Amino acid sequence: MPEVIFAGPAGRLEGRYQPSKEKNAPIALILHPHPHFGGTMNNKIVYDLFYMFQSRGFTTLRFNFRGIGRSQGAFDHGTGELSDAAAALDWVQSLHPDSKNCWIAGYSFGAWIGMQLLMRRPEIEGFMSISPQPNLYDFSFLAPCPSSGLIIHGDADKVAPPADVQGLVDKLQSQKGITITQKTMPGVNHFYTDRIDELIGECSDYLDRRLRGELSEPRPKRLK
Template sequence: MPEVIFPGPDGRLEGRYHPQKSKDAPIAIILHPHPLYGGTMNNKVVYNLHYTFHRIGFTCLRFNFRGVGRSQGEYDQGIGELSDAAAALDYLQALNPNARSCWVAGFSFGAWIGMQLLMRRPEIAGFVSVAPPANQYDFSFLAPCPSSGLIIGGSADRVVPPGDVANLADKLKQQKGITITHETIEGASHFFDPGMDEMIRTVETYVRRRLTETTR
């Protein structure tokens, strides 16, 4: 899988790009957890999400936010990181102008950034939000949430309590025109250790079903 360096708003960003042979393959970007707490694009959840989307048939890009790994810049309270994500999507779209759809997936802090990107980019057709930190960040910007998606967490998550994730999902479910699917992995911690295999199976089943529905 090629390592890529692409321009970001505050310097170069480091990523991993995994293309499909098909020129019209759907595209997905995967966003990592909090940079100040060890989050990188090589986090196990992010890595597994990346390969899951690729296995389904997506051309995928995951990358390090500013100040992480070889990405230039410094942590910017989520504001700059959202700009990084937008730059990553621009880069991915430029490489794949014929992609038939676009998705975003994020884990923890990356889920918060991914949902903000969703609001700014109407071309994003679906999302996977893993352990969105609804207890730490304000998600009220999702009014309305523009796309259907999957929100998933662990029942034993001590970082993001499952009740907060459920409340976020319930609020979004009340909105018309979209369908929010909420799944809880029994016994899974924040980092899905245990629970990784079941979480990934749940994501794969959901995304494959969505793709089948859109091609009918």
């Protein structure tokens, strides 16, 4: 898996990139948890998601937000990190101009960034939002949410309380034209302690079903 350095809004960004053998393969971008709480692109969940998409033929990229590892810049409370994610997608798309579709997967803080990027990029056709934190971050921009996706979390999560996540899910499930799939894992905390393999299994099952044409509604192409 090539180590890559590419230009970001606040300087270089460090990533890990695996191109597909197919020129028109979809792209997957994986976003890591909060930098101030140990979040990096080498987080076990981020790492496993990367290989989950890669094993299904996606061109896959994960990277460090600004100020983490070899990525330049300083933490910017989400605004700069959203710009980093957009720059990362721009970079991989520049290498794969025949890729028409994209997926985004984010964990915790990365889920919030990913959902914001989803609103800005019409080519993103699916998302995985793992343990989002609507108790801490504002998700009101999802009005409406433009793509179908998975929201997965644990019922023993004290960082992203289940009731708050449920409120977000209920709001999104009331919107027309998309299918929001929710999975609540019993006995699981925010860090998926001893349950990461099970988490990845749930995400894999969801992705496989989506690739078979399930769990989403046909949607008109959005204009950029």
